[in-house]
Amino acid sequence: MHGYGGNTYGLSEPRTLRERAREYALLPLRVFLGVTFIYAGLDKLTDSAFMSASGAGSIGETMNAVRDSAAVPGLVDLALKSPEGFGYAIAIGELAVGLGTLVGLWARLAALGGALISLSLWLTVSWQTTPYYYGNDLVYLMAWLPLVLAGAAVFSADSFRASLRRRNL
Known part of the structure; x- marks a missing residue:
């Protein structure tokens, strides 16, 4: 029982402020x-200009503009097969990742999704940003990695489910 932060009577042992x-x-x-990511997903879903194959501010125009400078142009070509579909996939993905992360439900999986979205955007949209540290997608990718490794330890659906499992043991 000590491995779960308590003693044999179910009482928590005092912990230091650092712990x-x-x-x-x-x-x-x-x-x-x-x-x-919730905001980014909702912003895209409610922006009719963004969810278009062409025109100012559209996902199609953005993909066409970055196609030749992307690290992986094949990803851009794939997105250009259906710019609206790609726009909806990114927006819904961001919304799902944001909700999962905020609530802490399947937190590691949500963080992995956020990392993959950020990686794909870095390799396509922000790859040409010079110097590299001006681009935000690489920073988001790095920010997701601690959550991929650690999950959501507190104030999360995952920790609530884990405590229920421990109680049932």
């Missing part, structure tokens, strides 16, 4: 990424 802080260390990152 408690470590438990909450990724919470600000999780909230930021969750809210940001």
Whole structure:
């Protein structure tokens, strides 16, 4: 029972401030990424100009503009087969990743989804950004990695489910 932070009577042992802080260390990152990806998904879904194959501010125009400078032009070519479909896939993916991250439901899987979205955008849309640290997609990719590794330890559906499983043991 000590492995779960309690003693044989189910009472928690006192922990130091440093131990408690470590438990909450990724919470600000999780909230930021969750809210940001929810906002990004909703912003795309409600922007009729973005969800078009052509025209100012459209996903199609963006993909055509970055096609020759992308690290992986094949990804852009794939998106250009159906720009609207790609736009909806990115927007719905961002929304699902953001909600999963914020609520902490399948947090590692949600973080992996966020990392993959960020990676794909870095390799296509923001690849040509010079110097590289001006591009935000690489930073988002790196921000997702601690959540892929650690998940959502506190204030999450995952931790609630884990505590229910421990109680039932």
